[in-house]
Amino acid sequence: MIRNKKRTNENNAKASTGIPGFDEVTHGGLPQGRTTLLVGGPGSGKTLFGLRFLVEGARELGEPGIFVAFEETAKRVVANAEAFGWELPKLQRKSLFFLDAQPSAELIHAGEFDLSGMLAALGAQADEMGAKRIVFDAIDIVLALLPDATMRRREIYRLQEWLLEREMTGLITAKAGGDEASSFGPNPFSFMHFMVDCAVTLNHRVALGVSQRNLRVLKYRGSSFDENEAPFVIGTSGFDVAIARTLGPKEINVSQERVSSGVKRLDTMLGGGYYRGASVLITGFPGTAKTTLSGAFAEAACRRGERTMFFSFDSDGSEVVRNLASVNIRLDRYVKSGVLRMISARTISGSAESLLVRIKSLAREHKARCVVIDPVSTLAKVGNELTAHGVAERLIDWSKADGMTLVCTSLLDEMNGQLEGGTPLQISTIADTWIHLNYLVQAGERNRGLSIIKSRGTSHSNQVRELILTDDGVTLADIYTAGGEVLMGTMRWEKESAERVAKEVAEVAGKLKRVSLDAEEAVLEVRAKSLQTELVAKQVEKTLLERTTHSLKGEQSRGRIRMRELRGGDVMRSKRTGGKA
Amino acid sequence: MSGRALFKFRLYVAGDTQNSVLARANLASICETHLREHYQIEIVDVLREPKRGLVDGVFMTPTLLMLAPSPAKKIVGNLSQTERVLQVLGLESMAAHE
Structure with a gap:
């Protein structure tokens, strides 16, 4: 009842985990103000996941967080995470609180008990620092102390109610599922799967001698999510989930630019x-x-x-x-x-x-x-x-x-x-x-x-x-193709040089031809000139001849007139004048 | 009997939940039966003083701390298993004698 009311109020807000890829798989992160169950075998990265989630809140989003360590001591958790450069000691002072809650080995049981002591202490701590996120790491350790399934269930519900009441985004990790090395019983947390709003499994397999880590979101109430197994890697920055770019809102910019x-x-x-x-x-x-x-x-x-x-x-x-x-x-x-x-x-x-x-x-x-x-x-x-x-x-x-x-x-x-x-x-x-x-x-x-x-x-x-x-x-x-064959390397070079030679030969031949033509032209020109000269000479000769002939004729006629005059004959005047003309 | 050391107990409870009420009653009964006036009981209600549990590393309620005589002991549960409690507190033999 309470849960239903809360859900409508919160309107499916998501709490970013800061884990590259995971926020994409879940379209934003873990359900805000609700509880997520993270199940995985030993060494599957549960603690790291939880820690990363808190670091993101504390460092980037101003959401202080509490880490409840049931299995490893807080000191060891901090030391182990040192390699990822999250500066946990710095965060620890203000916005990240570690609670060592490992059941001590000398712990003696005498009768029934419950977790209200811890929850009360955590509640006070959370109020003091205004915590928004909380991780219960390895809840299975505590549950193993409880004598039967009914009591386990009761305590889980107690935890769940507590989380909902405080509207904190909770992450509960448990060693189970994923592989056969899980701590006890077949699927001891099946009821938890029904209870929580989001469930994620991590598994660690070896395929052909190569380690493969996979993450899968089993359920996510009120949200769509990528249902496939997504491989992930624990790298230098912590946790990295590999996902294919989900098609849809983020379309890539197609460029026309050439490089x-x-x-x-x-x-x-x-x-x-x-x-x-x-x-x-x-x-x-x-x-x-x-x-x-x-x-x-x-x-x-x-x-x-x-x-x-x-x-x-x-x-x-x-x-x-x-x-x-x-x-x-x-x-x-x-x-x-x-x-x-x-x-x-x-x-x-x-x-x-x-x-x-x-x-x-x-x-x-x-x-x-x-x-x-x-x-x-x-x-x-x-x-x-x-x-x-x-x-x-x-x-x-x-x-x-x-x-x-x-x-x-x-x-x-x-x-x-x-x-x-x-x-x-x-x-x-x-x-x-x-x-x-x-x-x-x-x-x-x-x-x-x-x-x-x-x-x-x-x-x-x-x-x-x-x-x-x-x-x-x-x-x-x-490359040359000659007769359907591709010529490369030396053959191409040979072909190229053969062509070069052929070209040169043709060029030389052309030059020669030109020279000989030039010579012929010159000869003809000379001949044309001498002929011209000869022509002029002939013409001169011809004029001279004509003139000579003419004057000879004149002389003759003048001679005849003179003779007639000399002979004293009656002269035809006209003929004389005509002769003069 | 008179030379016996004083037993100091601190019992963490969570309000008036069933287990807390039971634990209080069981502890009182055990002390009355086996220790008579040689004991002190401090009750810490984590709902009222939530931070105290952190100091003592108490996460489950009810939890009984035996602060004296040393060594200190820690018992989790509503103390309904009387035999077990007596055994842990080292009162078993005395119970047999009396």
Whole structure:
């Protein structure tokens, strides 16, 4: 009755736990002012969960909390949590109270008892410090002291009523369920599951020798929640629940911006580069320059001043820097300036999940905009493949949600990777851009070929290019297809030089022809000039001839007239004048 | 009898709950029967003085602390198991004698 009234009043408020992922699974945290049961086997992280919940309240939300330690002493709990950097001793003074409530070994029972003493003490303490959150760690210890199930139930109800009355957000942990190593009886807390408003189980399994921790929300009254098991990791920051980005309100920002791949011609092939926030997969056999290509991307990102993270699972970070320097990809200066962070995690042990969590937390710490994981296939090696697939999906979801550009390389196994397909993680299906590198063996040479298998949202070249590593950097070259055969390496070079020679020969021949034509032209011009001169001479000769003839005629006629005159004959005047004219 | 040490008890109870009432009655009866005037009883009601339980590390009620003679002892429960209580307090043999 009381519970029902409370619930409507509180309107499903949630108390954030500060545990990355868990608040997403439960859409906000634990039910505020109500009770949550956290059940798990030994070492499953119950205490840590509870502590994290209190720290979040005390440190971030101004909600003081009380930790009731039934099992470990408060001192040990604080000492154990030291590694997580929560500064518990500082909080302890004001907003975090630890109550040591371990039943002492010499405790003697004589008759029935109940928990009202503790609750009264806690009530006073809670009032004094204004506590809003309380954790009862390992309630099973106390319950084990009670002689029968009826009394256990009675005390649990007493606890529950007390919590509700005070409107505190309660978390009760109990060692049970999860696995077979649970302390007593089959499901001794089943009635608690019915009683509480929210129930969470933690379990810790070993699959193929690799530890896997999972968390599952069993029930959550008045709220929707993610019902699946979510892997989690106890890492440096405490507790981290891995979840896939839940679709819905938080849609990612899709960017049109392009970022350079670090290889100019590859950018051209991709129509401008990778998309900002895209996930790029580079697959290939060992030695096909996957690392080099991803290094080129990292260098380009650093040159733009973007914080970049390079995870190398194959070799040491400084080795990668040195090796890439041989192809003029100089990362050392960016490592020094702090823009680039190299993380080498060679033969790291742990589940794929823990690797992902580590990647995530490191990248967040570095505020990385570009992330390179070389090779991502490591994830599949250490965990079992099923979870690794989920991890790869989460990796991509996470990088997208954070707007990070992710370049992953993936090693194809020479044995099973002959078909240009399935990567171990099946990441190829979810990646945005997939670049495949392979060797073409031909004429006694192995040459590197690059092809873009897919690139979502971009028109991209369908042509295989030759990837050339030189002292000056990485570049791509056209390859020749001759008679249906692809020419690469030396054959391409031969073909290229043959073409060069042919071109030169043609050029020379053309020059020669021109010279000879010039000569012919000159000859003709000279001839034309001499003919012209000859013509002029002939013309002059002709005029001269004409004139001579004319004057001769005149002389003759004048002569005849003169003769006639001289002869004294009667002269026809007209003829004389005519002659004059 | 007269040379016997003084028994000092502190009994934590929670108001007038059934177990608390029982514990008070059982302790009084045991003391009257076996210790006669050689005892002191201090009753602490955690509902009135909640912080005192923290000092003594008492979380379950009722709890009986035997402060003297040493060693100190702590008994949890309503003290209805008389034999057990006497045994723990070291009064069993005396009960047999009398």
